[in-house]
Amino acid sequence: MKVIDHIRQAKDVLVSFEVLPPLKGKNISSLYTHLDPMMEFKPSFISVTYHRSEHIFKKKNDGTFEKVEVRKRPGTVSICAAIMNHYQVDAVPHLICGGFTKRETEDALIDLNFLGIDNVLVLRGDAAKNETAFEPEPGGNKYAIDLLKQVDRLNNGIYLEEDIRDGYRTNFCMGVAGYPEKHFEAPNLETDLRYLKSKVDAGAEYIVTQMFFDNAKYFQFVDKCREVGITVPIIPGLKPLTSKKQLTVIPRIFHVDLPNDLIDAMSKAKTDEDCDTVGEEWLIHQSKELKQAGVPVLHYYTLGKPKVVYNAVKAVF
Ligand code: FAD
Numbered sequence: 122m123k124v125i126d127h128i129r130q131a132k133d134v135l136v137s138f139e140v141l142p143p144l145k146g147k148n149i150s151s152l153y154t155h156l157d158p159m160m161e162f163k164p165s166f167i168s169v170t171y172h173r174s175e176h177i178f179k180k181k182n183d184g185t186f187e188k189v190e191v192r193k194r195p196g197t198v199s200i201c202a203a204i205m206n207h208y209q210v211d212a213v214p215h216l217i218c219g220g221f222t223k224r225e226t227e228d229a230l231i232d233l234n235f236l237g238i239d240n241v242l243v244l245r246g247d248a249a250k251n252e253t254a255f256e257p258e259p260g261g262n263k264y265a266i267d268l269l270k271q272v273d274r275l276n277n278g279i280y281l282e283e284d285i286r287d288g289y290r291t292n293f294c295m296g297v298a299g300y301p302e303k304h305f306e307a308p309n310l311e312t313d314l315r316y317l318k319s320k321v322d323a324g325a326e327y328i329v330t331q332m333f334f335d336n337a338k339y340f341q342f343v344d345k346c347r348e349v350g351i352t353v354p355i356i357p358g359l360k361p362l363t364s365k366k367q368l369t370v371i372p373r374i375f376h377v378d379l380p381n382d383l384i385d386a387m388s389k390a391k392t393d394e395d396c397d398t399v400g401e402e403w404l405i406h407q408s409k410e411l412k413q414a415g416v417p418v419l420h421y422y423t424l425g426k427p428k429v430v431y432n433a434v435k436a437v438f
Contacts, residue, residue, distance in 0.1 A: 122211055123294035124240050125326040127165040128354050128417045135165040135418040136434060139358070142169060142194040149196075149203055155427045160208060162434050165418065167204050168213035168242055168329075171197045173220035175250045198229060202236040212238060213296070216272075217246030218262035219255065223271060226262065227281050230272060234291045242296045242329060243269045243320075254306075266320050269295055273324045297321070299328040299355060301342035305376040314349050327353050329420055332360040332371075334403065335380045336410050357411055360422035361400035361429045362387065397429050404433040412437060 127135060138159055143151045156167070174192040181187050201212035214233060216226070233241065245265045248255040262268040272295055274280075278288040297320045300313060307313035317328070328351070333339050339357050346355060362371060365387055368379060383403050390396045408419055419437070423430045 122239075123326075124166055124211070124213060124296060125294050125354075127211070128327065131165075131417070134412045134416060136162045136438060137164050137166045137168065137356075137418050137420045138430075139168045139170065139420065139422045140200075142172065142196045142200050145193055145195060149200065152200065153207065155423065156204070156208070158431050159423070159427070159434070160210075162438055164210055166211040166213050166240065167208075168215060168420075169197050169200050169204070170194075171215040171217050171244075171246070173217060173246060173249060198232055198236070198238075201233070201238050205237065211240060213240040213242050214238065215242045215244055216268060217244045218257055218265065218268050219246030219249065220258055221262070222258055222260040223262060224260070224281055226268065226271060227275065230275055230291060230293070233293075234289075239292050240294050240296070241272060242298070243272060243325065244298055264316075265297055266316070266323050269297065269320055269323045269325060276324075295325050296327045296329055296356075297325040298331065299342070299346070300331045300376075301333045301338040302331070302377050304331075310345065314345060314351070317346070318349050318351050321351050321353055325353065327356060327417075329356045330358045331377065332358050332375060332422060333377055334362065334383055334407070335378065336407055336414075338378075339411070340414070354417040356418045356420045357416050358420050358422060359404060359407060359411075361397075361404045361426050361433065363397050363400035363426050363429055364393075365390070365396065397426070400426070401429045401432050404429065405436045408433060408437040 140152060143149060172194040174190045176188055177191055178186040179189050197214050201214045204210060204212040243265050257263040262271060272293050275291045276293055278290040280288045299317050303310045304313050330339060343355050368384060368387055372379060386399045387396060390399050411419060421430045
């Protein structure tokens, strides 16, 4: 079932989770161990991130370096199919522009369609580790909106091979990313919102936000979206902060601010357990306020801390 239909039919605030594919060398059972307890909350969907390959330089015996391509977390499409099969829960693969030609994207979409997956979260992706700025693949999509338009064309039976007449129309429900604190490359929030609106105008049916730790930022973002005419559901993305190191890592990687109260509480924590408790309590506080405000879905980035997320969701639902 499509994410937008889950939202339309909901009688209360829904729950969903985001997971990463297991690292290469691990089995899918590691993912099931992580997800099994979460099934208690009857998630409406589980989204699965996409990780492009990276180039690394490997030192050879003769002292020279060899450029090697490594893909640390393969399997997004098959994991989605496995999740749907194992849990009978809808899975949402993240689709990115980076590293893909349009032809490869089309083939991936055909695979998804054959597997009965009718949701995609459409993203540009970040720059590869060896790039200073995002570079589209030659023959690939440059921005999320370009990828969105490609999915939309397939939804209208238009394939890259022009001689395919009367092509099968896929039926993907498309979500896109939104940034309450602005995407880091955007010159200002207004410009970023203009591009976000163009993604919605091109067919995105809902928005999932970047994580935020201050609910006021989400509420202001929703107000600004509504002011510019974005009317689709805006799903808040939530992640627990569970270590002192993250006080600097999270702002650097995700370009989000942390509230003073959270910084103070985390700075006072003495043990790893104290840090988890601070993160859990903050997540409960954020979730309760958002639930009270009637957001469509609470979407949890479970990443490395499933137990903290589990405890928080248990306290809220
Ligand atoms: P876009 O919407 O293309 O925007 C990128 C930048 O370009 C923005 O600054 C925007 O303002 C600007 N822009 C947009 N359209 C135009 C235009 N037409 N002309 C000029 N400028 C434009 N990354 C992954 O690699 N894998 C994942 O699985 C993944 N999952 C994510 C899930 C969520 C919920 C979020 C919020 C992010 C996720 N990301 C993921 C990270 C995401 O790929 C990066 O934040 C990326 O830098 C931007 O992606 P986007 O889809 O928002 O890009």
